[in-house]
Amino acid sequence: MKQSTFNLNEQNQKIESRIVVALERISEAFRVLLWNESKENALSPIQIQILIFIHFHSLEKCKVGYLADEFNMTKATISDSVRVLLNKALVSKETDPTDTRSYSLSLTSEGKNIAKKASFFASSMQQPIEKLTEAQKKAMLNGLLKLIHDLNKSGIITIQRMCFTCSFYKAENGIHYCNLLKTPLAETEIRVDCPEHQMAK
Structure with missing residues (x-):
């Protein structure tokens, strides 16, 4: 019978299991850092991730459908987050002139300020890697x-x-x-x- 990676006996016997558990611990660190950043800005973690993504990627990638694929979420979930960002005037819509139903998202000046600062949320992860x-x-x-x-x-x-x-x-x-x-x-x-x-x- 196959044993769970989180079974301590399995971890002690297999390096693959220890690597998976180590990656899970690192992912937890990312979640904590992202959550701290989102609380500071009164936004959800995914809303912070959307702002950072828009800040560093081209306009054609900053559409709801692409963001849904990027973050492995439904379009409805991303749309809800985008609606909040629009209401807070952190992003604006750029309508596609060839298809008025389609639009891209760009950052407002306030959105850029938050995205620029938030993009350093994982900097404490880089410090031990540099060693x-x-x-x-x-x-x-x-x-x-x-x-x-x-x-x-x-x-x-x-x-x-x-x-x-x-x-x-x-x-x-x-x-x-x-x-x-x-x-x-x-x-x-x-x-x-x-x-x-x-x-x-």
């Missing part, structure tokens, strides 16, 4: 990228704008290469969120 050796950082990044890619392929994580899912990316004999940049990529240069990403078919 790792370059070899440890490289191994961690490589392992996490492979994990994210596999979770994406299995449908657990939806949208990914990483090199592994991009039409410009290719790998031969262990060498990563970007056809857009026309250059080889070191393992530490593989992107998690690329603005030029085009989903491979």
Whole structure:
């Protein structure tokens, strides 16, 4: 009979189980940091995430449907959050001239101020990572990228704008290469969120 990853005996016997539990602890730290940031601004965690996303991504990605896929939520849930942000004058609608039913979201000046500050909510996570050796950082990044890619392929994580899912990316004999940049990529240069990403078919 298969044992739960959270079973202590299972953890003691399998490194995979200890890694999963360690990732769960880290995700809890992100939840706490995000919750603290959202309370400070009288917003929900997802509303803070939406503001940060809009701040750093192009207008065509800042639509309700795309945000729903990005955060693995229903359009209705995202729409409710967007309605609050609109009422608080933190975002505004940019109507698509070719389709009046479609609109993108952009930040107001107050929305930009909150998004800019809130975007540092995870900075305390970066400090311990900076203390790792370059070899440890490289191994961690490589392992996490492979994990994210596999979770994406299995449908657990939806949208990914990483090199592994991009039409410009290719790998031969262990060498990563970007056809857009026309250059080889070191393992530490593989992107998690690329603005030029085009989903491979």
